[in-house]
Amino acid sequence: MSTEPATTEPDEPGGRGDGTPADGTTAPGAEDATTGTASEAAPEAAPEAAPEVSEAQAELAAQRLERERIARRKAEKAAPITSGAKLSGTAADLLAAVRAVEGGQKPPASAFGEREPAPRRPAPEPVRQPRPVAPVAGAAAPSGETVEAVRAVLAEGGAPEALVPQVAEALGEGAGTLLREDPWQLLRVPGVRPEQADGFARALLGAECGPDDERRGRAVTVWLLEQAALAGHTALEAPALAAALAQRAVPDPDEAVQSTVAEGEALVFQDALDDVPNAPRSTPADTGSDAGGDETEEERPVRVLIGLERYALAEESLADGLARVVNSLPKEDPADWESAATSAPRSAAELIRAVAGHGLVLHTGGEAARAEPAALVTAARSLGLRAYAATHSADGGRRFAAQPGSAGDGDAEEGARPGAVTVAGLLSGAEGPGRDADGALDLDLLVVLDAPQLDVETAALLAESLPDGARLVLSGDPGVLWSAGPGRVFADLLAARTCPQVASRTPDFGPIGELVSGIGIGELNQVDAPGKEVVIVPVRDAGEAVHRTAQLVVDSVPRAFGVPAEQVQVITPGHGGAAGTRALNTALKERLNPGPGRFGGFDPGDRVVHSPAPGRTTPGRVVKADAEGLHLECAGAAVVVTQERVEQTVRHGWALTAHQAVGQRWPAVVVVLPGDAAQVLTRPWVYTAFGRAERHLSVVHGVEQALPHAVAELPAKPRTTRLPALLKALVPAAD
Structure with a gap:
């Protein structure tokens, strides 16, 4: 049984570019018509060479402090009221409503009763906890005893030893005991999938392991909500979550959701849908009154949402x-x-x-x-x-x-x-x-x-x-x-x-500005570019796309426009595939900075991107590598990435995805659209990729009519x- 983590990589050809994992599987948003875009997530930053707290560590610590403050304020708003065996008042009522909605029945009025609106205050006085300017670094690493306990449990379940540090970090102290009691907690490790956790659980539990295990239902529910978050959702509608659970062989999705909420691992909400046209409205039950009796008012339509507390x-x-x-x-x-x-x-x-x-x-x-x-x-x-x-x-x-x-x-x-x-x-x-x-x-x-x-x-x-x-x-x-x-x-x-x-x-001026402005309103126009500001390079297959891209970056663009190769950025829809960032970066490294890649595939002079925290990507360059780690220069600052973090936080950067490139611009950009990218293109993706160019844009075009179709017909995926x-x-x- 293999439980190698499958890295979640957005913009993947074959993975649809919406937060779909690189191995071709789909998040609940993708499977249940609730897709969205996402960018790759990376663990927290490695420490800087200087003894001070790094910017990324400080930001993550500040976020932890803020979440703790929010949670305290949430707890102060209302104390739990016993209602049912496991749930507290409102949660129990709302879960009953989930069951009713799923069964096509009218939800209880008590669950969805309209709350009195909070009075507006001209100048509210929030309660703030003083926060230091430079927060302390993150939590201490798990103890050696915890690491050894995790290693023993993983070995017993047939999981690869490479997962040991990730499991210990994700589950914290006592991780070994927790994993032995609930093998599906392995799903809390980024990249591990339900089928891999199932295999691990079977190895540990034997005949006791089954798809109807309450622990499995809870773990898969949380995993689906995490996958939805990677796709951009802050919550999932109850029917979409139930459908995704059923696809993951959870026998009773409603029971799994109820158990997850009861254990405090997810929250349930209801939102009014007053502004939704043609939304079905629930009406009060027939009271048996005479025709001349009081008229009953229609109740507001609602949607039931399930989300992670965070x-x-x-x-x-x-x-x-x-x-x-x-x-x-x-x-x-x-x-x-x-x-x-x-x-x-x-x-x-x-x-x-x-x-x-x-x-x-x-x-x-x-x-x-x-x-x-x-x-x-x-x-x-x-x-x-x-x-x-x-x-x-x-x-x-x-x-x-x-x-x-x-x-x-x-x-x-x-x-x-x-x-x-x-x-x-x-x-x-x-x-x-x-x-x-x-x-x-x-x-x-x-x-x-x-x-x-x-x-x-x-x-x-x-x-x-x-x-x-x-x-x-x-x-x-x-x-x-x-x-x-x-x-x-x-x-x-x-x-x-x-x-x-x-x-x-x-308006944005010039041929590139005119082209991008048209894309923004759904039109892919042919623009007048007397200075070759926009060039289309047709290709027949991915191999030719890689060859022409390298030719443009190394020779054609520098010679024709005077833009050095290090200022030419390649943008492609995904990391995988025959013309994804991996293939393009390999080809460009061979041409621009060949070397053996002695430190995790990198050499001094390599162009890279560093992702110290989820959603943050900073271009940089490799300076050197030594026992401390990989030394980078990013935006004028020195960064040291320890050896265990290199694979997760550093990639070669001659070629990026549009999600990695958003928010930045370069003098010249080469956008690569291989044939296998046709299914991932959307108007926002094209708009973003084309808009990264300041002076020159080359489009290596191999998707034929998929490009104008995406611009005209495919807006942003909903979240x-x-x-x-x-x-x-x-x-x-x-x-």
Whole structure:
């Protein structure tokens, strides 16, 4: 029995590019019509060479502290009320509703009774726990005794020894005992699949092992919810989850869900569907009254959702934080915003005026539209406000600083670069203003660029970190791929219409800008490119695609456009396949930096990407390798990745997926579309990949009519989230 972990790799040809594991299997979202996009997840960062806490470790520690704070606040809201053998009051009622809905019956009114709306407060006073500027590093590694116990259990069950450190880390102290008592806990290790855990359980339990084991039902339920999170969902609708459980040979899906909720491993929710057209409505039972009796009102339609506590609490915390931002803006503001708007460029004046009167503002536009938030930050600072911009990458900060009128971050004396801080650096305290005595960010205005990349957990951290009275602007291009992590925060906020939305009228110029703008509205137009800014290179098969790509990167683009090969980025739909990132990186390494790959397949000079935390990808270059690990230079910073983390967090970077490339741009880009990529293409994928080019775009084209079909007919895959319903209950719709 083999239980080698199957790495989850997005954008995989044959894996559909929506978070589907690389081995061809599908997440529940993919199997049950609830698919979404995802980007590869990587473990937490390896420590930096310096003794200080690394940025990635600090960010992860900050997230742990925030989740603990959210959980404490959640527990304080309502104590459990006994109702049934295992469940507490509301959960028991809602689970009964799940059974009723699944059986086509009317759910109990007590479960879905409308709650009294919470009164709006003009300036809520949240309870914050002070947080240090530099959080401590993560939890200590498992003890040697735990590791040895895990090794013995895995050997007894026929699992590979390579899983030992991952199991010990995932299950913590006592992992060996826990795994022996419940072999399906092996599913908590990323990459392990149900059939592999089943084989392990059979080896340990023998005749006692069966598909109806309650432990298996719970473990598979949690695994399916985790797979859904990889595909971008914060929860799954009850019917979709039940169908996925049935496909995994769970005999009684409802019982498995009930057991999972009873053990506190998942939560159940109900959301009203008032705005869903033609939604079925449940009506009260016939009371037997006379024709002239009181009329009964139709009950609101609902959907029942099941989700992991981690994402449920983050989504609720985000909604609460955004409601506080909206409601806590002071009624009297001494700043002369109108004067700032009048003196600002015309394209930015509307944004400045919107920010003047609102705590939360959404701003949409392409690359050229970044000049407008840059002008906003400059105007706010001219008014004496502590204004900051945050991007998701160092490259985003570079592009922000290049905008006309952009300002530095005000900390030049501390060595901070001009332009924007990074979101990770801001949250960890490594960049930006730091935090005040209450643990809130010490600022008056925060502009977050590339907002579609915000996952629900990061967005919740940002919202909860803002002080009362601060303004928040989320700015980004709604056409690009959504976040790597669960949620679709920016899209949900745009759909909820709970705050002003300012759409930029500044177009992206040139042939590439014209091409990408057309893709955004579903049109793949032929553009006039007199300077060869856009070139189509037709190919017949994947082998020719790899050959032509290497030729373009090594010779044609540098010779024709003067762009060095190290500034040419290849983007392809997936990691696997004959023209995926692995094949292309192998070919490009042979041409650009041949070597034996002495350290985990890498050599000094190799172009790489480092993924220190889920959803974060930083381009870099290998400097050297020694006993400490692999030494990288990433965005001007030295990074040391220990040997055990190299395989999981470092890849060659001459070729990337669109999910890895989102939020960054290069002088020249070669987009590779081999024939086996036809099934994974969507309009957001094409829009994102083509939009990474600044001066030149080459398209190695082998998908024939699949490309125009994807642009015209295949929008973003849906994600199941609760944020719009939560916001509707807390914040009234904007005028």
